[in-house]
Amino acid sequence: MRAKIIPTEKPSRSGSVSPEDVMRARKIDGEVGPYTLRHDTSYRTAWDLLVMVLILLDVVFTPISMGFNYNSRFLSSYNILEPVVFMIDFFIRMFSSYSDEHGNLISGPKRTATHYLVSGWAIPDFLSWFPFELFVKSGHGGVLGFMKIFRLAKVSHLARKLNSAKKAGIVRFTLLLGVVLAISHLLACYWSWVAVGWRAHLEDNSFVPRSMFEEYTLCWALVIGCVNASPPVMYTIVEQISVACFMLIGNILQASVFGSVAALIASFDENEAAYSKKIISTSERCRFLGIPEKLAKRVRGYYENLWRETKSISGDADAFINELSPALICEVKFELYRDMMKRIPFLSSKTLSPAVIEMLILHLRTVIYMQDDVLIRKGEFGDWMGFIGSKGSVGILDPNSDEIQILYGGIYEQAPESQ
Structure with a gap:
């Protein structure tokens, strides 16, 4: 990482740098240039959520409008609003800052635009706001409507943020369920559009749909049964090929869902399983060494207390902190022990120099004792x-x-x- 020499105020006699000085220097280095939008602000997150909502609406209404010939005043207004929002989003992403592979904040319209255009996302983002609706009345309107699938590529911009969020396992599982529902929705609309022979024999069935909602429900139920190896009655070659593809997609989706659920359950129970295993192995070890039951109970109580206080079975409560870099260790410990230092008079900056306080913080370690x-x-x-x-x-x-x-x-x- 490149270093900057920034003239500041005269340093203190102690010559030490406090964590506050480090944070102030970091804020100076993190300023963005003119004509550049910062990519990690709350306003940008709110805008991304708005774009995500529009994409989800597009996933729902575009297949329905093509498969069931659905049209309404809301859909007409939405088709006008969506390209405008996506066009604005295109330029927002072009002139937004980004972090390079070394973690440096890159800004400036020339560098951000060049990075965005060569990143591979510019083409699908450009196609996402292309006015497809202008070609609906032409002979190729149905084909051009399928090009709206490029708008789904914008989901990955937020998917990368969600994968690093808290409870990422639950988020990924929720995203997988959303993908399954979206695929079944697309297949239901596709079946209504392609199953000409099946549609011609609707009157022969025991249930005859009287509205678009009933017809969609019937198609969706048939698709769900098809992906679970229960195909409907087929009358044409296209329907047979479609059903075969549905069943293949169903096998892939079932494997993905089962694997995701198994991984989610394992992640939920991972720490608890490690704690239970530690208690069992501790009891067996005490029994093998011939430790009296009263003392063995205290040994088990130590690990129970350790788990209750730190949610860890490691005897070193600072093991996680010690894995960090020396500068980061100082910052983390400064935050952890800040309140304690305020309650201790002789640890104030009036009585000790910052160098002494910093050295004392670095040598502090957490030790957990039993009650007796x-x-x-x-x-x-x-x-x-x-x-x-x-x-x-x-x-x-x-x-x-x-x-x-x-x-x-x-x-x-x-x-x-x-x-």
């Missing part, structure tokens, strides 16, 4: 210093009076006995 663990006894040499977390407490027992003083969320210091 003894930290230190009277007469022992204390060479460490501990801080009570926001959820923790420490009891001080006076052996002469058997009175216990409970400390909450403050400082708990152990100094050498000679002091």
